[in-house]
Structures are given as structure tokens and as C-alpha cells.
Amino acid sequence: xxxxxxxxxxRITAIFLILTMLVTYWAGTVTSIKxxxxxxxxxxxxxxxxxxxxxxxxxxxxxxxVRGLMRTEDIDECYLVAxxxxxxxxxxxxxxxxxxxxxxxPQDERAxxxxxxxxxxxxxxTLLDRNEEALRVLDQATEKKPDASEVYLVKAQINFExxxxxxxxxxxSKYLELKPEDVDVRVTYLQTLAAMxxxxxxxxxxxMIVESKDAKVDQKDDAYHVLAMLALREEDFEEALKxxxxxxxxxxxYEDVQYDIGVCKMASGDYEEAIDAFSKSIENDYNxxxxxxxxxxxxxxxxxxxxxAAFHDLVAASEYSExxxxxxxxxxxxxxxxxxxxxxx
Numbered sequence: 001x002x003x004x005x006x007x008x009x010x011r012i013t014a015i016f017l018i019l020t021m022l023v024t025y026w027a028g029t030v031t032s033i034k035x036x037x038x039x040x041x042x043x044x045x046x047x048x049x050x051x052x053x054x055x056x057x058x059x060x061x062x063x064x065x066v067r068g069l070m071r072t073e074d075i076d077e078c079y080l081v082a083x084x085x086x087x088x089x090x091x092x093x094x095x096x097x098x099x100x101x102x103x104x105x106p107q108d109e110r111a112x113x114x115x116x117x118x119x120x121x122x123x124x125x126t127l128l129d130r131n132e133e134a135l136r137v138l139d140q141a142t143e144k145k146p147d148a149s150e151v152y153l154v155k156a157q158i159n160f161e162x163x164x165x166x167x168x169x170x171x172x173s174k175y176l177e178l179k180p181e182d183v184d185v186r187v188t189y190l191q192t193l194a195a196m197x198x199x200x201x202x203x204x205x206x207x208m209i210v211e212s213k214d215a216k217v218d219q220k221d222d223a224y225h226v227l228a229m230l231a232l233r234e235e236d237f238e239e240a241l242k243x244x245x246x247x248x249x250x251x252x253x254y255e256d257v258q259y260d261i262g263v264c265k266m267a268s269g270d271y272e273e274a275i276d277a278f279s280k281s282i283e284n285d286y287n288x289x290x291x292x293x294x295x296x297x298x299x300x301x302x303x304x305x306x307x308x309a310a311f312h313d314l315v316a317a318s319e320y321s322e323x324x325x326x327x328x329x330x331x332x333x334x335x336x337x338x339x340x341x342x343x344x345x
Contacts, residue, residue, distance in 0.1 A: 042150075042157035043123035043134075075104040079117075086120070095124045107144075115145035123154060131158050142174075149178035153185065165196055183215045187222045194226045202230060210246065221247045225254055237264040255286045259294075266294055271302040289326055293317035293333045300340065311341055 082097035098121045107114045118141035125134035138155050142148060152175035159168035172189045176182065186209055193202035209215050209223035224246040231240035241264040244257055262277030278295040282288050296313030299306045317333035 042154045043126040073104075075101055078104065082120075086124070091124050091127050095121065095128070098124065111144060115141050115148060118144065119148065119151050119154075122151075126154070126158060131162060134158060147178055149175050152178070156188075165192060168192055169196060169198075181214065183209060183212060183219050187219050190223060190226055194230060197233075199230055199234070203227065206230075217248050217250060218253070221249055221254065225257075228260060232260065232263070235267075237267045240264050241268075255284055256281075258284060259287050259291060262291070262294060266298050269301075271298040274298045287324075288322070289317050289320040289324065289329050292320065293329050296333065297336070300336075307341065311337070314341075 078097055078101050082094045082101060085091070085094035085097060098117055102114070102117050102121065105114045105117060118137055122134045122138035122141060125131070125137060135155060135158055138151055138158075141151050142155075145151075152171045156168050156171040156175065159165070159171060169189065169192045172185060172192060176186055176189060179185070186205060190202055190205040190209065193199075193205060206223045206227040210220050210227075212220075215223075224243045228240045228243035228247075231237070231243060241261065244261050244264065247254060247257055249257060258277045258281040262274045262281060265271070265274035265277060275295055275298045278291040278298070282291045282295075292313045296310045296317060299310035299313060314333045314337050318330050318337060320330060
């Protein structure tokens with residue numbers, strides 16, 4: 001029967017390997033953004049909530065359309081026709097009439113209405129996949145009406161679709177200045193800041209969410225998760241663990257939590273608890289190769305080391321062959337196998 005013996009091994013080296021794993025782990029972590037990937041969603045929502053004809057029956061729309069077409073030199077009738085076209089999802093025609101309204105509208109006398117027309121034009125351009133034009137028009141709308149909170153959200157949606165994270169953060173921030181009670185958008189802002197690695201502001205936003213009386217459980221979970229990731233990025237394992245244990249995760253959205261807890265426990269020398277967390281993560285089918293590696297490190301690092309279990313886990317990490325295999329993790333596992341163990345017959 002083969003027995004496994006641990007060679008002389010400096011523990012600090014194991015901790016170094018743990019931290020190396022963390023760098024690899026964080027590099028592969030994707031922060032989810034709650035704003036939808038389609039810019040049309042916010043534009044459609046704005047039009048639906050701010051266009052009367054969206055809720056009319058088709059027969060009524062048709063009659064008003066015929067009546068409106070006869071007298072479109074009147075701005076209100078022209079706007080009615082545009083609204084009917086919006087309600088019928090005929091966006092090109094609606095844009096034509098919104099443009100006509102803009103030409104007729106006295107900007108100084110009806111400033112708010114002019115800003116609304118610009119906003120609807122921007123939303124229509126978005127629905128027509130003309131995002132660059134849409135942003136220019138929506139910028140004009142917020143110049144005319146800086147307190148139009150919904151417009152900043154539409155712009156942020158477009159920024160996200162265009163992968164313009166800087167402008168997305170700026171527009172989301174402006175929206176929150178006007179609507180500070182919107183926790184869901186604050187979560188989006190937090191996640192955007194984290195993705196941009198703006199840590200200090202992200203921590204402020206995260207704290208606001210977890211301390212908010214209005215935040216729902218899943219919103220607080222999102223904040224705790226981002227705060228934990230930021231702490232892991234800074235190798236502040238105590239802070240990371242505090243935030244990880246704050247996550248309720250009633251819907252099982254965060255499959256990485258047990259692995260992250262294991263990393264924190266491992267880094268602080270709580271090897272038995274770390275082994276338990278990594279085992280749960282393996283059961284959850286999350287980052288199994290990383291779990292095998294990390295559990296193996298814990299198994300040979302504890303006061304009552306289980307060298308055989310450690311050996312098999314490190315072999316599993318080194319020889320891992322599923323689609324999510326990470327070569328760096330495999331190499332790290334092999335380093336320990338080559339340098340830390342010898343087989344005794």
C-alpha cells in the first residue's frame with residue numbers, strides 16, 4: 001500500500017500560492033450589471049409611460065390618426081399623430097412627426113414640452129438602432145431639462161450597450177442624484193464602479209445599500225457580493241468574509257460564495273473550515289479544479305495533515321480535464337506535487 005509523506009515545506013510558500021490563485025480567480029470574475037443588455041428596454045419603457053396613445057384601442061388609434069393627419073399644422077394635433085404612430089410601433093413615421101413638432105415648438109415658451117419631444121426623439125432613434133444620434137439628442141434634452149431623471153437612465157442604457165462604461169457611470173450617478181431612493185439603480189452603479197475598479201466610491205455605495213431600510217434582500221446580497229469581491233481584490237480576507245456571510249442568497253444566485261469563503265478561511269489558517277467550504281463548492285459544481293487545488297493545500301497545511309487526501313486532491317487539480325480547466329492552477333498543483341510530496345512504498 002502506498003503511503004504519502006510531506007517533504008519539508010515552508011508554509012509561507014503555500015500562502016504565496018493561495019494569493020497567486022486569488023489573482024487568477026479575480027481576473028476571471030465577471031461582475032454582472034443589472035441594466036439590461038438591450039438599450040431599447042429603457043427607451044421603450046419611457047415611451048410606454050409617457051405616451052397617452054400607447055394604451056388606446058386600435059380602432060381609436062386609427063380614427064384619431066385620420067383626424068390628426070388632416071390638421072397636422074397644429075403642434076398638438078401633430079403630437080397626437082406622433083403618439084398614435086408610437087402606440088402602433090411605427091417608429092419611422094413617429095420620428096417624422098416628432099421632428100415636425102420640434103420645428104413648430106417655441107423652445108422658450110414651452111421648454112418642458114420641447115425637452116419631452118427631444119427625449120421621445122432620442123428614444124425613437126434608439127429603437128431604430130441609431131444610438132449615436134440618440135445620445136446627441138438626449139444630451140440636448142438634459143441640457144434643456146437637467147432634472148429629467150428618466151433621460152439619464154435611457155442614456156445609461158445606451159452607454160451599456162455601446163460598452164461605454166465611463167459615460168454609463170456618469171449618467172447613472174446623475175440619475176441617482178435625482179432619484180436617490182432607487183436602490184436597484186444604485187446596485188447597478190455599484191457594480192459599474194467595481195467593474196471600473198473605482199474602489200473607494202464603490203465601497204461608499206455598497207455601504208449605503210446594505211444599510212438602507214428600503215433595500216430588498218436580493219439588493220443587499222448584490223451589494224455584499226461586490227463588497228466581498230473588492231475586499232478579495234485587496235486581500236482583506238477578514239472584510240471579505242464579513243460580507244460573504246452577510247449574503248442570504250435565498251434564490252441560489254451566487255454559486256461562488258462557498259469557494260470565496262474557503263479562500264478566506266484558508267488564507268487566515270482556518271484549514272478545517274476551509275476544507276468544508278471547498279467541499280460544498282465541489283458539491284455545487286463550482287470551480288472544481290480550484291477547489292481541488294485549494295482543498296489539497298489545506299489538507300497538507302493543517303496541524304493534523306491528511307497527506308493522502310491532499311495528494312489525491314492535487315492530482316485531481318493537476319489532471320483536471322473539463323472545459324473550464326485552468327493551466328495556471330494545474331501548474332501550481334503540480335509544483336506542490338513535485339516539491340512537497342514523495343511516495344513511500
